[in-house]
Amino acid sequence: MSASLSVITDRSLTYQQKVAALAKVGEETVRPLSIDPETQALRDAGVVCDLFEGSAPYRPRYVVPDYERFMRRGSAFLGLEPPRDIWEATTALLVLYRHVPSITTFPVYLGDLDALLEPFVRDEAEARKAIGLFLLSIDRTLNDSFCHADIGPDATTAGRLILELSREQKNAVPNLSLKYDPDRTPDDFAILAAATALEVAKPSFANHRLFASEFEAMGLGDYAIASCYNGLAKGGGSCTLVRMNLAALSPRSKGLDDFMGRVLPDAVERQLSYMDERVRFLVDESGFFESSFLVAEGLIRKERFSAMFGLVGLAECANDLASRGSSGAGRFGHDADTDALALSIVDRIASIVGSHRVGRLEANGGRYLMHAQVGIDSDRGVSPGCRVPIGEEPELVEHIIQSAPFHRYFPSGIGDVFAFEPTAKSNPRQLLDIVRGGFTHGLRYLSAYAADADVVRITGYLVKRSEIARLNSGGQSLQDTTALGRNAVNNLGVLERRLRS
Amino acid sequence: MTARAAPAPARGVVARILPRSAVDGPGNRAVVFLQGCDFDCLYCHNPETRALCVHCGECAPACPSGALTARPAAGPERPFGLEVAWDATRCVDCGACVAACRRDSSPKAVAMSAEEVVASLGRQRAFLSGITVSGGECGLQPAFLESLLVASRAAGLPGLVDTNGSTDYAALPALVEAAEGFMLDVKAWDEDEHRALTGASNRAVIANLRFLAAAGKLYEVRTVVVPGSFDAERTVREVSRALVDSGSAARYKLIRFRPQGVRARWRGLPVPDDDTMAALAALARAEGVREVVVV
Numbered sequence: 050m051s052a053s054l055s056v057i058t059d060r061s062l063t064y065q066q067k068v069a070a071l072a073k074v075g076e077e078t079v080r081p082l083s084i085d086p087e088t089q090a091l092r093d094a095g096v097v098c099d100l101f102e103g104s105a106p107y108r109p110r111y112v113v114p115d116y117e118r119f120m121r122r123g124s125a126f127l128g129l130e131p132p133r134d135i136w137e138a139t140t141a142l143l144v145l146y147r148h149v150p151s152i153t154t155f156p157v158y159l160g161d162l163d164a165l166l167e168p169f170v171r172d173e174a175e176a177r178k179a180i181g182l183f184l185l186s187i188d189r190t191l192n193d194s195f196c197h198a199d200i201g202p203d204a205t206t207a208g209r210l211i212l213e214l215s216r217e218q219k220n221a222v223p224n225l226s227l228k229y230d231p232d233r234t235p236d237d238f239a240i241l242a243a244a245t246a247l248e249v250a251k252p253s254f255a256n257h258r259l260f261a262s263e264f265e266a267m268g269l270g271d272y273a274i275a276s277c278y279n280g281l282a283k284g285g286g287s288c289t290l291v292r293m294n295l296a297a298l299s300p301r302s303k304g305l306d307d308f309m310g311r312v313l314p315d316a317v318e319r320q321l322s323y324m325d326e327r328v329r330f331l332v333d334e335s336g337f338f339e340s341s342f343l344v345a346e347g348l349i350r351k352e353r354f355s356a357m358f359g360l361v362g363l364a365e366c367a368n369d370l371a372s373r374g375s376s377g378a379g380r381f382g383h384d385a386d387t388d389a390l391a392l393s394i395v396d397r398i399a400s401i402v403g404s405h406r407v408g409r410l411e412a413n414g415g416r417y418l419m420h421a422q423v424g425i426d427s428d429r430g431v432s433p434g435c436r437v438p439i440g441e442e443p444e445l446v447e448h449i450i451q452s453a454p455f456h457r458y459f460p461s462g463i464g465d466v467f468a469f470e471p472t473a474k475s476n477p478r479q480l481l482d483i484v485r486g487g488f489t490h491g492l493r494y495l496s497a498y499a500a501d502a503d504v505v506r507i508t509g510y511l512v513k514r515s516e517i518a519r520l521n522s523g524g525q526s527l528q529d530t531t532a533l534g535r536n537a538v539n540n541l542g543v544l545e546r547r548l549r550s
Numbered sequence: 551m552t553a554r555a556a557p558a559p560a561r562g563v564v565a566r567i568l569p570r571s572a573v574d575g576p577g578n579r580a581v582v583f584l585q586g587c588d589f590d591c592l593y594c595h596n597p598e599t600r601a602l603c604v605h606c607g608e609c610a611p612a613c614p615s616g617a618l619t620a621r622p623a624a625g626p627e628r629p630f631g632l633e634v635a636w637d638a639t640r641c642v643d644c645g646a647c648v649a650a651c652r653r654d655s656s657p658k659a660v661a662m663s664a665e666e667v668v669a670s671l672g673r674q675r676a677f678l679s680g681i682t683v684s685g686g687e688c689g690l691q692p693a694f695l696e697s698l699l700v701a702s703r704a705a706g707l708p709g710l711v712d713t714n715g716s717t718d719y720a721a722l723p724a725l726v727e728a729a730e731g732f733m734l735d736v737k738a739w740d741e742d743e744h745r746a747l748t749g750a751s752n753r754a755v756i757a758n759l760r761f762l763a764a765a766g767k768l769y770e771v772r773t774v775v776v777p778g779s780f781d782a783e784r785t786v787r788e789v790s791r792a793l794v795d796s797g798s799a800a801r802y803k804l805i806r807f808r809p810q811g812v813r814a815r816w817r818g819l820p821v822p823d824d825d826t827m828a829a830l831a832a833l834a835r836a837e838g839v840r841e842v843v844v845v
Contacts, residue, residue, distance in 0.1 A: 446677050478577035486677030
């Protein structure tokens with residue numbers, strides 16, 4: 050059966066999901082990228098992977114609109130005046146979301162919602178109703194768990210309402226981050242966020258000081274958390290995300306020296322050249338930056354776009370190389386030598402990526418941003434980014450201290466997910482303590498959920514168990530991410546995470 | 551108020567340090583269990599912390615990992631002519647030593663200074679809201695308890711005191727000041743029932759309940775419910791009234807008796823059902839207690 054016909058007749062897909070899938074089939078009919086045979090061989094071997102971005106990039110993978118500007122100026126193209134009250138504000142945002150490109154067809158960043166809506170919160174009861182309907186609309190029309198909203202670091206009424214309503218509605222969309230700064234985020238607000246996370250698996254906690262200082266140092270200023278946990282410049286984004294599967298790469302080497310000296314640098318260079326080619330087509334040929342009203346109206350600016358160099362499967366790679374070295378080498382996450390080896394691999398990649406410049410992109414001096422990719426649903430035996438494999442997780446504090454040194458390498462995203470016993474809900478301050486301790490040790494991003502919640506964090510995105518059950522019983526799920534979640538549950542054992550008390 | 555002399559640089563007898571707990575006060579807390587208790591509760595869950603070790607040496611042969619050695623020793627504190635030494639690096643935490651002990655003690659309790667306790671928390675410190683000092687009965691080592699609370703607070707870790715209330719805290723103002731708050735067990739309101747349950751009077755306990763509540767130092771009161779062992783309704787009602795009368799914001803935790811860890815002869819005590827616990831919680835709420843927790 051042809052690819053299109055197989056989509057058209059698939060009874061597990063909603064109409065919207067079919068339209069998106071058919072667009073992908075259409076894109077695949079053209080192959081305008083120039084890819085050298087060695088790079089193609091690495092793609093075929095699953096070492097270098099563009100995560101289904103498509104063969105002809107016609108929009109950046111991650112678009113992070115400057116919604117503050119939109120709220121101040123409205124949009125000539127959309128015929129919208131700046132909003133004057135909470136109803137106009139929420140409606141304006143819903144209208145714009147429909148027109149933000151991405152590879153899923155759904156926007157990956159919905160704005161720092163508390164700051165955007167707070168100026169319009171005049172009567173709390175009215176704001177609660179408006180924001181409640183707004184969040185409901187997001188969940189029911191933006192049917193993809195990579196749609197991500199941010200709140201914090203300051204406490205606001207709008208922020209509190211978003212947390213309270215998220216807890217009531219128990220929806221998978223939007224994904225939500227609290228930009229947490231112990232000097233700015235009051236404890237009661239942070240504890241409300243922690244209690245909400247233990248009920249509905251969101252928000253996650255982003256280390257605001259770390260992100261803010263890095264994006265300042267890169268000359269990009271304000272940042273957003275988008276999609277899974279991707280730190281990106283506000284008013285910009287990322288042209289592409291290509292990942293390196295280190296678990297698939299290490300078996301291609303004769304040993305540690307061969308890996309570090311030949312196999313790894315070669316693969317990193319190949320991946321960089323593939324990213325360059327994707328960026329070249331998007332910037333030079335697709336016409337995106339010349340034709341999008343978002344660019345024309347200053348809601349995104351090309352000079353604020355970078356691209357993301359992803360990696361996955363560090364644990365398996367380090368374990369493989371360590372086991373081929375000295376006998377008695379320990380496992381990643383538990384053995385200091387293996388952890389140090391893993392860190393040296395990341396350091397080596399970061400140094401090659403950091404010395405590569407792409408002239409077409411000005412952000413960060415033309416350097417790509419590192420990203421610890423969370424995996425794809427078909428991965429088996431490949432742990433997300435730099436995570437310790439599920440089933441081998443150390444004790445909670447040891448785990449965080451083990452993980453933290455990796456986080457500084459990944460300004461465009463890395464994070465750890467911890468599952469808690471349901472009893473943790475009676476002491477949400479405990480979670481805040483973990484967050485604060487983790488951030489003190491340099492952790493960038495932390496997600497938590499309680500084991501009995503319907504909404505669970507798969508790798509970086511949220512899925513409802515009840516929706517997975519619906520899909521398993523032959524039905525359809527509104528969210529396209531439910532199918533990804535189901536496969537990840539089967540292939541990565543994400544429901545088997547060590548429970549923390 | 552008279553100024554108290556600075557406490558001697560006391561060393562405490564520490565039974566165990568749990569580096570991180572989410573059920574011993576707000577947030578994550580390190581729990582420092584002190585050795586020795588003056589109550590003998592039927593349902594004691596850690597009876598090995600009740601008595602101080604007399605170095606009889608009986609536990610040493612029971613140790614399967616060679617962590618315990620009994621060496622000859624002299625002096626009034628070594629009535630058996632022996633000294634038991636515990637090697638933490640060889641200990642496998644199997645519990646054989648405390649099972650072999652006939653005196654409700656443990657050879658693993660060690661003398662530590664307050665600074666040593668705080669230093670032992672190491673990398674866990676950044677992940678804690680504070681410490682909780684428990685036992686045994688921590689009030690039996692007041693000088694050490696005070697120095698530990700002061701040292702811990704100085705390290706950014708405020709300390710809660712988890713106590714059976716037998717120590718007169720009104721007479722220890724510096725200790726009370728150094729504590730972030732108290733978690734007080736009221737095991738029974740009736741003195742005879744209390745004596746039957748614990749072997750001790752509860753007059754000091756009730757005096758502490760009123761004193762700590764009025765001082766705004768009470769974080770939590772707890773009652774373990776064992777059907778038939780005491781009048782739980784009366785206890786819950788009177789404790790609730792004491793809290794409400796003093797305007798205390800303390801929460802009241804009603805704890806279901808559970809047999810885990812309890813000495814063999816008391817393991818068969820009845821476990822209360824959900825209805826019993828719910829009725830007691832409703833009673834406390836009806837009396838006006840701000841927060842009631844059933845565990």
